[in-house]
Amino acid sequence: MSKLLVRTISGIILASIAISAVLFLDKNIFKFFIAVLSAVAVWETANLLTKKFEKINPISTAIIGFLASLSILFFNFYLAVLTIFLYGFYEAVKKWDINYLTSIVFSLIYGSFFVSSLGLLVDEDKYLLLILFATVWAGDTFAYFVGKTFGKNKLAPRLSPKKTLEGAFGSILGSLIAGGITAYYFNHLEAIVPTAIASIVMQIGDLFESFLKRQVGVKDSSNLIPGHGGILDRIDALMFASIVFLTFYNFL
Template structure:
């Protein structure tokens, strides 16, 4: 086994242990993980897009925005966090429009901000949040792993050759099927399956995760970089590892947005949504 592969496996195991440990603990531990991921994502985004070089003051606005959102996520005030997030993005758009600088600034604030917000919102602080987070992990990881292996084994037409030449339709379909099966299996380990709601939700999350993967590939190709950073030995950057997870969690957030905005509880709205009426 090559040393690079050993390093990749070791790093992957450490990352999985941290993610699952924080998920099991919930509360402050998972909120800290969510915030850390969001801040690192903004760091990588601003580095890739060269925001500091293009617009130093605008990039400072981005960091202040991420700091404010991080504090709100840590204090578990989701109904307030979402309007503040919208305000931060609006301020960045106004800044860019006035100064005629790069729209990658509000894009980065939105992308990184939604990372920490959606992760924390899915987990919540209750048992349903634990199940919901494991459900999302299962869908995303199942999709990612099997899309790679099915794509390599079957091959065929490319999914988006201009963005990510290695991805195929066979891999996308195989990954989606396995993501649905993995997510449904996690749900069945805790609750009974009454209808097709859970497989359909898993389908939405699986497709969203693959769109997230393609989106990050588009950003990197646009700026001519291979990895988002070198923060993770053998893996590249944080964005390289959580691109699909970000979009899947954002999709989960969208499904229950109204419930989050009009409730002050710390329970996982997505967990309750999975369980159904």
């Protein structure tokens, strides 16, 4: 089976699960699963950083990430911050190395805070998540096919050698088309604004994770998803785009 076919099948299954969860799960159950997803994202991030800081414990860090995400989604934002810094301090003092403090805090903020924004967005309106999904997924799809067909100029060769400017423009176009249509369908025309901003910011989210992987010398964040790599490889752009949507609606 070709890699593209495996990637396509995995993508369809994941998309079906995500859409079904948004449409049919109780809001609190959905947010609980977002906390689980946050824990996996924290685990992948911490596991990557063990390549440079081998004494980081990805499992215990993921547990703290789960608790921090639950706090963000159900209790208090500042309790999550306190939990993260207390755990980071505890681990750093044992190693007597400030690098462990910064690495652990980074893992927890990147994994739990960014992913938890998906759960906070459902509090605004669950259909906003479907607009977000359409924006990001169409952007990813257009980037792949436009870049593969027309790509000549490298976007950021040091970070991601295969990404091209043409692919990035294709991604933005795909996001605007799919996000705009979905926003119109769900009667959220104002969502065209965060869709347009997210279509650009999500490019940075993708490169951000690429930078992290290049720093530790790995290709994928894990091998959890056939054809895609890890959870972070699948949602890196989504995490940044979600923050854009959440910020826009909080501002409104």
